[in-house]
Amino acid sequence: MMKQLLLIAAITTLCACKENSGNTDGKLSADLVNNPASAEGVDAKTLSELPTMDFTDTMHNFGNMKEGEVVTYDFEFKNNGKKPLIISSANGSCGCTAPDYPHDPIKPGETGIIKVKFNSAGKPNHQEKSVTISTNSARGTHMLYIKADVEAGEKDPNVITTTLDTKNR
Numbered sequence: 001m002m003k004q005l006l007l008i009a010a011i012t013t014l015c016a017c018k019e020n021s022g023n024t025d026g027k028l029s030a031d032l033v034n035n036p037a038s039a040e041g042v043d044a045k046t047l048s049e050l051p052t053m054d055f056t057d058t059m060h061n062f063g064n065m066k067e068g069e070v071v072t073y074d075f076e077f078k079n080n081g082k083k084p085l086i087i088s089s090a091n092g093s094c095g096c097t098a099p100d101y102p103h104d105p106i107k108p109g110e111t112g113i114i115k116v117k118f119n120s121a122g123k124p125n126h127q128e129k130s131v132t133i134s135t136n137s138a139r140g141t142h143m144l145y146i147k148a149d150v151e152a153g154e155k156d157p158n159v160i161t162t163t164l165d166t167k168n169r
Contacts, residue, residue, distance in 0.1 A: 049081070050083055051086075052139075053085055059145040070117060073119070074113045079110055080108075084105035086135060099114055099133075126150075
């Protein structure tokens, strides 16, 4: 399973990061992406030199909020590895959750921010959402989580709501 995740992360990184690699020709340097898994097993030396994505925290609770509010949280991370960290994608579990991430490689020892915006419009009650991040790190995929308790907004008196009774027809 680990071999498959590493291979997927390497392929995704090669395909998705060309335009934002920081190079003028739009191509990644081959030494930024290196898959330590092969038919012979895992190359421990290569694995130990891969970048990391170490988060201060991976879950944030926005607490109580009113429906329609838009809130953001900055998830801070650090690359404690020996190679530049490349984030190939970051996707929210729902259209109401939008991540913004660095598109340039994060050098070893540097920090970065994944900014997650949550729009509570149309999302009353308890909400739990996630963000999936694909990278060239040893782990490959990282998860961030947000939650909130959204108080339902007041109904617009100008909107007419009808309920059809299909049982008695």
